Amino acid sequence: MSDINDQPTRRDFIHVASVSAAALGAACVAWPLIDQMNPAADTLALSTTEFDVSGVQEGMSVSVVWRGKPVFVRHRTKAEIEEAAAVELSDLPDPQTDADRTPRPEILVLLGVCTHLGCVPLGQKATDPKGEWGGWFCPCHGSHYDTSGRIRKGPAPTNLVIPPYKYISDDVIKIG
Amino acid sequence: MMGRPQKLIILLLTVLVTVPIATTARSAESVAFPTQEWSFNGPLGTFNRGELQRGFQVYKEVCATCHSLNFISFRNLTDLGFNENEVKAIAAEFQVEDGPNNEGDMFERAAIPSDMWPSPYPNDNAARASNNGALPPDLSLMVDARAGGADYLYALLSGYHETPQGKEIGEGMYYNAYYPGNQIAMPSPLVEDGVEYGDGTRATLVQQARDVTAFLAWATEPNMEQRKRMGVMVIIFLLVMTGLFYYSKKKIWSDVH
Amino acid sequence: MSSPKLTNPVARWIDHRLPVFTFLHHEMHEYPTPKNLNYWWNFGSLAGITLVIMIVTGIILSMHYTAHVDHAFQSVERIMRDVNYGWLIRYIHANGASFFFIVVYIHIFRGLYYGSYKAPRELLWMLGVVILLLMMATAFMGYVLPWGQMSFWGATVITNLFSAIPLVGESIVTLLWGGFSVDNPTLNRFFSLHYLLPFVIVGVVVLHIVALHRFGSNNPLGIDVRGDQDTVSFHPYYTVKDMFGLSVFLTIMAAVVFFLPNSMGHPDNYIPANPMVTPAHIVPEWYFLPFYAILRAVPDKLLGVLAMFAAIAVLFVLPWLDRSPVRSATFRPIYKIMFWVFLLDCVALTYLGAKPAEGIYVVLSRLCTVYYFAHFIILLPALSVFETPRSLPRSIGKSVLGGGNGIPAPAPAAAREKP
Numbered sequence: 001m002s003d004i005n006d007q008p009t010r011r012d013f014i015h016v017a018s019v020s021a022a023a024l025g026a027a028c029v030a031w032p033l034i035d036q037m038n039p040a041a042d043t044l045a046l047s048t049t050e051f052d053v054s055g056v057q058e059g060m061s062v063s064v065v066w067r068g069k070p071v072f073v074r075h076r077t078k079a080e081i082e083e084a085a086a087v088e089l090s091d092l093p094d095p096q097t098d099a100d101r102t103p104r105p106e107i108l109v110l111l112g113v114c115t116h117l118g119c120v121p122l123g124q125k126a127t128d129p130k131g132e133w134g135g136w137f138c139p140c141h142g143s144h145y146d147t148s149g150r151i152r153k154g155p156a157p158t159n160l161v162i163p164p165y166k167y168i169s170d171d172v173i174k175i176g
Numbered sequence: 177m178m179g180r181p182q183k184l185i186i187l188l189l190t191v192l193v194t195v196p197i198a199t200t201a202r203s204a205e206s207v208a209f210p211t212q213e214w215s216f217n218g219p220l221g222t223f224n225r226g227e228l229q230r231g232f233q234v235y236k237e238v239c240a241t242c243h244s245l246n247f248i249s250f251r252n253l254t255d256l257g258f259n260e261n262e263v264k265a266i267a268a269e270f271q272v273e274d275g276p277n278n279e280g281d282m283f284e285r286a287a288i289p290s291d292m293w294p295s296p297y298p299n300d301n302a303a304r305a306s307n308n309g310a311l312p313p314d315l316s317l318m319v320d321a322r323a324g325g326a327d328y329l330y331a332l333l334s335g336y337h338e339t340p341q342g343k344e345i346g347e348g349m350y351y352n353a354y355y356p357g358n359q360i361a362m363p364s365p366l367v368e369d370g371v372e373y374g375d376g377t378r379a380t381l382v383q384q385a386r387d388v389t390a391f392l393a394w395a396t397e398p399n400m401e402q403r404k405r406m407g408v409m410v411i412i413f414l415l416v417m418t419g420l421f422y423y424s425k426k427k428i429w430s431d432v433h
Numbered sequence: 434m435s436s437p438k439l440t441n442p443v444a445r446w447i448d449h450r451l452p453v454f455t456f457l458h459h460e461m462h463e464y465p466t467p468k469n470l471n472y473w474w475n476f477g478s479l480a481g482i483t484l485v486i487m488i489v490t491g492i493i494l495s496m497h498y499t500a501h502v503d504h505a506f507q508s509v510e511r512i513m514r515d516v517n518y519g520w521l522i523r524y525i526h527a528n529g530a531s532f533f534f535i536v537v538y539i540h541i542f543r544g545l546y547y548g549s550y551k552a553p554r555e556l557l558w559m560l561g562v563v564i565l566l567l568m569m570a571t572a573f574m575g576y577v578l579p580w581g582q583m584s585f586w587g588a589t590v591i592t593n594l595f596s597a598i599p600l601v602g603e604s605i606v607t608l609l610w611g612g613f614s615v616d617n618p619t620l621n622r623f624f625s626l627h628y629l630l631p632f633v634i635v636g637v638v639v640l641h642i643v644a645l646h647r648f649g650s651n652n653p654l655g656i657d658v659r660g661d662q663d664t665v666s667f668h669p670y671y672t673v674k675d676m677f678g679l680s681v682f683l684t685i686m687a688a689v690v691f692f693l694p695n696s697m698g699h700p701d702n703y704i705p706a707n708p709m710v711t712p713a714h715i716v717p718e719w720y721f722l723p724f725y726a727i728l729r730a731v732p733d734k735l736l737g738v739l740a741m742f743a744a745i746a747v748l749f750v751l752p753w754l755d756r757s758p759v760r761s762a763t764f765r766p767i768y769k770i771m772f773w774v775f776l777l778d779c780v781a782l783t784y785l786g787a788k789p790a791e792g793i794y795v796v797l798s799r800l801c802t803v804y805y806f807a808h809f810i811i812l813l814p815a816l817s818v819f820e821t822p823r824s825l826p827r828s829i830g831k832s833v834l835g836g837g838n839g840i841p842a843p844a845p846a847a848a849r850e851k852p
Contacts, residue, residue: 015673018673018676022676032517032518032521032522033489033493033518033522035517035518036493036496036497036516036517036518036519036522037496038517040497040511040515040516040517040519041514041515041516041517042511042515043515
């Protein structure tokens with residue numbers, strides 16, 4: 001009996017139209033239900049951080065929280081800057097010059113998140129292992145970064161990310 | 177043959193269900209107050225930006241000395257028609273506490289758009305102590321939090337009259353024609369020409385009452401316009417879908433006897 | 434159980450090992466349904482869909498809600514102001530609770546009118562009453578979560594009902610609160626249970642449907658199905674009819690959600706909870722009002738609480754109170770009148786529950802309460818003895834109404850379908 005009753009439903013335009021309307025309605029309802037998981041208005045409003053870099057001593061690193069993640073601000077020594085600048089681009093898995101990575105050579109600003117799977121690399125504290133190239137070392141899966149935060153060895157595919165930032169005065173950077 | 181009784185039953189049920197709901201929504205002991213025409217009334221109502229900006233000025237210059245606006249942040253003011261630089265300038269007029277800094281101390285800094293509207297008092301007890309024991313309520317939800325909503329707030333703000341003969345008013349209380357019990361701890365906040373509007377509107381007491389009420393309606397539900405706009409489209413869509421399924425149903429059932 | 438003709442080889446492979454398609458085909462497609470069901474039968478599936486809407490929006494709200502007395506109110510306002518479409522989802526959930534009760538109450542009164550609780554559907558009915566109880570508990574605890582004034586004082590008053598129990602009452606209330614007043618531990622457990630109970634409801638709904646499919650739907654004539662000529666397959670006949678009903682329902686619900694979203698709420702719940710100040714006039718949500726009226730109608734604390742619970746408990750034994758073998762009120766002239774009087778009584782109780790407990794309202798509440806119980810305990814059993822039902826038609830398909838009341842022989846029962 002049911003098979004016979006199925007027949008008219010396939011042919012009729014009106015049934016196609018009503019089922020399409022229901023499907024369209026369901027699709028429209030889905031969007032708010034998904035979009036609610038995106039950052040809320042108050043979260044988006046908090047997405048910039050300001051930081052005074054003059055407080056960071058030469059040879060020291062400081063971690064700043066930006067969007068819930070650490071940003072590394074390192075006041076590099078002369079030796080570290082020279083070391084970073086001297087590297088041949090052909091030696092790098094992800095070639096990029098040191099000058100491209102920081103507008104002020106002595107202040108390096110990096111997103112402190114390993115590009116492999118998101119751990120925070122070691123190297124901020126004086127006692128931390130800094131890896132074979134004297135930059136940072138990610139303990140999760142053994143990625144080594146140099147003094148410019150570039151990947152040199154290990155599973156991470158790219159250099160440590162430079163967050164969007166600018167100097168809003170001589171010593172204050174605005175991240176985000 | 178069953179059409180009419182069924183319709184009657186549906187009508188009856190609708191009335192029976194809605195009447196008690198409508199009566200529960202009204203508080204029993206509140207004083208009757210006149211209804212007003214608001215731009216934000218009705219299914220297509222929107223806010224009037226000029227009214228909102230004037231109302232914001234009244235809130236900022238008059239109400240904000242005692243009443244907090246906890247759920248509004250400076251960035252929300254772009255809804256009133258201010259651009260981002262204007263919002264930054266408004267925020268910068270206020271100092272907010274931040275910290276701790278690297279030395280571990282809290283410090284004051286100029287507010288930025290993402291900051292919430294600063295409260296006039298550090299806590300409720302301080303607010304009570306400065307106001308003769310009465311707590312000035314937060315204003316961010318006033319229109320939804322009072323039976324009668326905007327009409328009531330307007331009536332209250334413009335309802336400070338001479339105390340009628342024979343009415344006893346307690347120490348530190350004021351007569352208000354529309355406040356439940358007619359005795360209110362807040363003195364009349366608005367005075368004729370108490371603020372100077374930038375757009376040339378004359379700041380009469382009722383004009384200020386109207387403007388600040390509209391502003392509070394916005395503060396209560398900043399998403400109201402989006403809600404109503406979306407509602408119109410959703411209802412139109414659902415009516416079309418209802419029509420389609422009505423004919424679908426009729427067609428499918430046409431072979432059943 | 435016949436198998437559907439599956440053309441997709443993957444579907445056939447799966448169905449051979451796990452007959453989900455056969456099951457769905459049997460229970461939803463070919464499931465024979467009386468062909469004379471009227472629109473009052475839409476409210477069952479409507480209730481199911483509303484439950485799904487409530488669960489989906491509820492899960493989403495819980496992603497943004499904080500169950501802590503210091504943050505609950507604020508987190509709800511953050512949902513309303515900052516979360517993308519948060520206002521929409523919360524308004525659907527808040528008003529959805531009211532619509533859920535409207536739908537379920539209509540569903541219940543339909544069952545009362547057409548005698549759907551009678552043999553062999555007693556367990557089906559009783560499972561439905563269990564669902565109602567679970568809904569009430571869920572709705573009550575959900576209303577506490579925004580931590581407004583009505584939330585707090587509603588929780589205080591309702592949990593205090595248990596203090597009426599002799600000897601152990603006070604201890605039980607302390608246990609429910611997890612403290613010496615309604616406070617953070619109370620809010621936390623209410624949130625936990627408010628999240629759990631809807632899934633318990635889903636479980637009981639499944640049992641409700643299993644019991645329904647055992648004997649199939651009752652119908653407006655209240656007579657048993659005699660064969661294929663009395664039924665149509667559920668799909669497409671009732672799927673399309675349910676979709677039409679759903680569209681109408683959603684239109685009405687959307688009108689409230691988008692244009693009157695706070696009309697069924699109380700202004701005091703937009704004031705943060707304050708344990709020091711009780712609002713002047715506290716009322717429960719409208720769907721609890723009849724029971725609230727019964728509670729207040731009884732001057733004794735313990736008896737009042739018992740009466741309130743008895744008002745629902747009596748529904749469990751309804752199949753044995755109404756002994757009349759005829760199901761549908763269509764053929765029970767006196768019961769039909771009694772049904773409408775009872776409905777009016779319930780509406781009156783709803784109205785009285787919202788009024789202050791003073792003067793004429795108290796008297797009327799008592800009269801209505803007495804009538805509520807008299808209806809079940811005295812009038813219905815008596816009616817089973819005294820009422821002479823009209824003669825029943827022989828079958829749904831050829832519903833020749835007995836007694837020759839002038840309707841021509843092949844009067845189509847489906848004519849009742851017309852909205």
